[in-house]
Amino acid sequence: MKIQEVARRAGVSIATVSRTINNSSVVDPKTAKRVWKVVEELGYYPNSQARSLVSGKSRILGLIVSDITNPFFPELIKGFEDVAIHNGYEILVSSTDYDSARMAVCVRRMLERKVEGVAIMTSEMDKHLVDQLAHRNVPMVFLDVRPAGEGISHVEVDYAMGVNEAVEHLLSLGHRRIAFISGPLGLKSARIRRTAFLRALNRYGIDEDKRLVGEGDHTVDGGLNAMTRMLALGGLPTAVLASNDLTAIGTMRAVRRAGLSVPQDISVVGFDDIRLAEFTEPPLTTVRLPRNELAELAFGALIRNVDGQAKTRSGGKLETHLVIRESTCPARAPAVSER
Amino acid sequence: MKIQEVARRAGVSIATVSRTINNSSVVDPKTAKRVWKVVEELGYYPNSQARSLVSGKSRILGLIVSDITNPFFPELIKGFEDVAIHNGYEILVSSTDYDSARMAVCVRRMLERKVEGVAIMTSEMDKHLVDQLAHRNVPMVFLDVRPAGEGISHVEVDYAMGVNEAVEHLLSLGHRRIAFISGPLGLKSARIRRTAFLRALNRYGIDEDKRLVGEGDHTVDGGLNAMTRMLALGGLPTAVLASNDLTAIGTMRAVRRAGLSVPQDISVVGFDDIRLAEFTEPPLTTVRLPRNELAELAFGALIRNVDGQAKTRSGGKLETHLVIRESTCPARAPAVSER
DNA sequence: GGCACGGATGAAAACGTTTGCAGATGATGG
DNA sequence: CCATCATCTGCAAACGTTTTCATCCGTGCC
Incomplete structure (x- = not known):
């Protein structure tokens, strides 16, 4: 089904058909109508390869x-x-x-x-x-x-903005031991978020604790593993910020596996706000992109x-914005006393 | 960057270059080597549109x-x-x-x-x-x-197989009031699964209860709404089979919103086994595609x-296979007495 | 030494479009 | 009535490949 066939049946040249289809230049309404009719009848559509080739x-x-x-x-x-x-x-x-x-x-x-x-x-x-x-x-x-x-x-x-909001939210809930699980640090974007986190902590006068910064890989499993390792290290955080929602889901799972509960024992915040974030258990507090x-x-x-x-x-x-759901809550009473 | 340029630099015809690249016919190894060298140098790659057009x-x-x-x-x-x-x-x-x-x-x-x-x-x-x-x-x-x-x-x-396995699993756990939340019934595939479900029920001698068959739309929200409606109807099920995992997640959410718990009050089974199914809370028992x-x-x-x-x-x-996780458990003691 | 044969190559046609250019047609103004 | 012009249309050249067919050259055989 080529343009030629259309041209033949409509009694015009292929140039005219082309012009009609792309209405790239003026063609007589009568002619155009005739052409369109044939196009319809034949179910003609242009060959996109030929078209791109020339254009x-x-x-x-x-x-x-x-x-x-x-x-x-x-x-x-x-x-x-x-x-x-x-x-x-x-x-x-x-x-x-x-x-x-x-x-x-x-x-x-x-x-x-x-x-x-x-x-x-x-x-x-x-x-x-x-x-x-x-x-x-x-x-x-x-x-x-x-x-x-x-x-x-x-x-x-504005990742920094999101990270700040998240950290502020956690601080306002009384958390002081806030952990971060990054994406794979081979990725620049992961490093950016991590840096933003450390900077935020610093700004609010919280000392960095190496044990509280883990590395995931943007998958659920990565988050699960990273958090599991972190829990094993001791010096538990009361809240965790994950670098994306999948990681956050893995994190929650790790927390639960350790016999702790989200958010009572450990609050978790995600990043991205994937549609499913609303439906995790508990619904995930997360930074919306x-x-x-x-x-x-x-x-x-x-x-x-x-x-x-x-x-x-x-x-x-x-801009990014924090969406507060139910995976965060006030830190257990004298959380500050720890460390 | 056309084939001509390559041909020129290699001192051969475009036909030879084409043949070399597609090794569609024998070309002298020496020539081929020369051609490839030029191709590398120039970073040439064929124009896929022209290629498809002619071939x-x-x-x-x-x-x-x-x-x-x-x-x-x-x-x-x-x-x-x-x-x-x-x-x-x-x-x-x-x-x-x-x-x-x-x-x-x-x-x-x-x-x-x-x-x-x-x-x-x-x-x-x-x-x-x-x-x-x-x-x-x-x-x-x-x-x-x-x-x-x-x-x-x-x-x-083999949807029927999956549905059967799921139903058998629930029956073996003592469930008798098993609900189903289908996909949008406008879709044939949704109807197939629904029919399979009803047939399975029938085979095991369980009477159908209209209240226990809801219609979702393959999304979390759809499942949530359908299950919420079902819960409002009374005559609660002790288990629900959802037509896909998203629906199952919505269903679990609805159950929890109603103040009930999964799986103690109501068991939930999904369909598909998306990767996330392993990480819902509780982890979803589901039919793996x-x-x-x-x-x-x-x-x-x-x-x-x-x-x-x-x-x-x-x-x-x-074949489909049931993956048993933690969203299903034995029905509450005298579940049979109900109805 | 001539001949047939086969392997390697090149020339050119085709693929289905778009588009620049020029021709045709009819209208308008002088 | 002729010249000018606008409007519409067709011809043919591209676009970058693949592929058929023919050509060329060297080789081995008789």
Whole structure:
């Protein structure tokens, strides 16, 4: 089913059919109507490969995430997809599994498919790979870490803000021994959150206790293990801030396995506010990342660069907000006396 | 960066470069080496659009799911993606949001991108849409419901088996008042599970109680609402089988909101065994769907049709298995006396 | 030494579009 | 009535590959 067939049946040239379909230039209403009719009848639709080949535009946007299995990402993907589709773009999603080699494969795929821009929400991006994209003039937007270079935008999330809110919340509940379970420290974004946490503690005059800073890997199991180790170390915290919700869920599980209860013995705060956070037991107090705004801003930044309007970084800092549910409560009475 | 450039620098024709890259026909090792060297140097990679245009093969497989936000799907997608990538295919994922109009859009996209086959795990497929694909000779594999027609395969999941196991498990624990919360009954797959449930009950000589069959929508909220309504109706069940894990989570929440506890007052069984099921509180007893096998079988069935080896339906029935965790326990003593 | 053969290569056609350019047609103004 | 112009349409060239067919060259055989 090619354009030629349509042209033949409508008694016009293929050029006219093309123009009608893309209404790229004025075509006589009568002719157009006839063409459309044939198009309908035949169920014709253009071959997108031929189309992109000649026009040089693929109308595809890439989205690279670390782990599609982490519920935060599907929710983000959905948002991104919605706005992309709405603007006539398709998206190509790849997940890297936090693996650098696999990341290279992702980039290669993006390149091969000639994506017009790519949104990146993962931090295992080697400079090398970024360069590969930059070199091909593929606009990028980073959703997580601050990038360097031109043609690269980023939408920054104010992690520090979220971390501060969480810490303040815990402090106001009387907690003084507050632990943190980070993401894999190989990732920049994980280090950022960790640093923000330590800084917050410091600001409020709380001494750092090495035993109270664990390392997870953004999965439930990682949180479970990290927390289990921490509990074994002694010097128990009265509250834990986890670097994402999955980790928080693992943390709660570890606490419970140790025969303690959340939040009475140990309060737990998550990060992301995945949809499921509302339905854990107890419902998770967590720092909400504005997923939809994130998706929209990212898309916006990308499109602006795709259209060549701006070559600069853009996108403001997105605010995060603490959502208080039931996994936090006042510290046991003389919690301060400890240490 | 076109093939011509490579050809020029290597001092050969573009035909030779093409042959070298695809090693589609014998090329002199010396020449090949020279070509590869240039390819490396230039970082050349073929334009996939031009390639597909002429070869007629897109090397893309479509995957249509209902809701990427339901954790079951990302896990499935990942499996499918892994095996596809491993075989040199890429995948294009679309989610339908259980919406028929959106489904049409998905199909259209698949068609436009010239996917070589599509795996469908959603049941809001109008016959109309299936025909559109069939008419274009796009091989399909259904992962959920039994399809009709040729060029269409399906991988059947033995829902009845899972439902039976679950019911037997509950019966063996002494439960007699067992409730069921289905998915949206507009979906065939939801009806199948529901029918299986009623049949199982019947087989074991338990009378059906209309009050004990609710309708959810495969989301946590849906489960929560359905269970809340059911609890309000009176004639409480001692156990509930939910049609998927999300629904089960909602159900547990509803039970707890009503001041009852899981599993002491009401046992809950889920369906799917999403990764998170292990980490709910209490850990969810659920019927495990073999995700990886499902992905592999689906891919296999698809590939077989893509290569034109078989035009028939294939793929056996996949077994499901009950995973017993802690959301189920023996029914309160004289549970039988009730009713 | 001629011939057939086979392996390696190149020329060119095809894939299905978009788009620049030019031609046709009809209308308008002088 | 001719010139100008606007509007609409068609021709043909690209886009970057794969692939068929033909060519070329060297080799081994008679």
